[in-house]
Amino acid sequence: MASNPERKSAKQAQIRAAARRLFIERGVASTSTDALAAAAGVSKRTLYAYYPSKELLLQSVLEELIAEPGQRELALASSIPEDAQALRDALATFLRAVLTTLLQPDYIGLARVIIAEIPRMPELGALFRETVPRRVLNVVMRLLEHGQERGLVSFPSAETAARMAVGALLTHVVMDGLLVGDGPPRSPPLDRVDEIVGLLLQAGRPNPAQQR
Numbered sequence: 677m678a679s680n681p682e683r684k685s686a687k688q689a690q691i692r693a694a695a696r697r698l699f700i701e702r703g704v705a706s707t708s709t710d711a712l713a714a715a716a717g718v719s720k721r722t723l724y725a726y727y728p729s730k731e732l733l734l735q736s737v738l739e740e741l742i743a744e745p746g747q748r749e750l751a752l753a754s755s756i757p758e759d760a761q762a763l764r765d766a767l768a769t770f771l772r773a774v775l776t777t778l779l780q781p782d783y784i785g786l787a788r789v790i791i792a793e794i795p796r797m798p799e800l801g802a803l804f805r806e807t808v809p810r811r812v813l814n815v816v817m818r819l820l821e822h823g824q825e826r827g828l829v830s831f832p833s834a835e836t837a838a839r840m841a842v843g844a845l846l847t848h849v850v851m852d853g854l855l856v857g858d859g860p861p862r863s864p865p866l867d868r869v870d871e872i873v874g875l876l877l878q879a880g881r882p883n884p885a886q887q888r
Contacts, residue, residue: 688726691716696737700785704734704800705793731803738807741783756822763823768873772866774812775845779861784853813842829880837880844872
């Protein structure tokens with residue numbers, strides 16, 4: 677079954693697609709493995725062979741939803757900004773991709789389900805935190821640290837500065853996505869990200885005395 681990479685990948689995608697739909701419709705706790713297997717058109721044995729638990733399946737679904745920023749993260753890690761404009765462009769490009777991804781209807785649907793179920797399934801909170809927000813925060817923090825090493829920005833704490841940028845982004849996810857109950861998420865103008873990045877870099881502008 678798993679010897680053919682293409683067939684394995686197609687089967688996993690088939691299972692993830694069914695899981696995404698059922699998790700959003702029913703919630704994680706209320707979706708049984710029987711229902712998952714039936715919706716995916718596979719046996720429970722096949723389901724467990726690829727995803728031994730619902731938590732691992734949910735993690736895979738989330739990772740698929742944020743695949744674009746994940747790939748961009750790898751690109752950014754191997755392409756370190758060398759000047760102020762490159763740093764600005766890297767931050768803005770990454771954060772635009774994140775905002776677009778987090779305002780996908782399916783992402784918003786899953787986020788609502790997970791938030792509602794965390795009191796009963798605390799492990800979902802840790803899984804969600806490490807799969808999505810922590811990854812985003814780490815990329816922004818890494819970029820700012822690269823900028824500090826080159827004297828392009830100066831912050832008392834790169835993590836705090838990264839949280840400011842990501843926090844500003846998440847206000848749109850919450851107000852224009854999670855709290856919108858009468859239709860799909862409402863994407864703000866993408867130039868809003870440029871404003872966020874501009875304010876962040878203005879706040880971190882190095883003191884000329886520090887550059888001597």
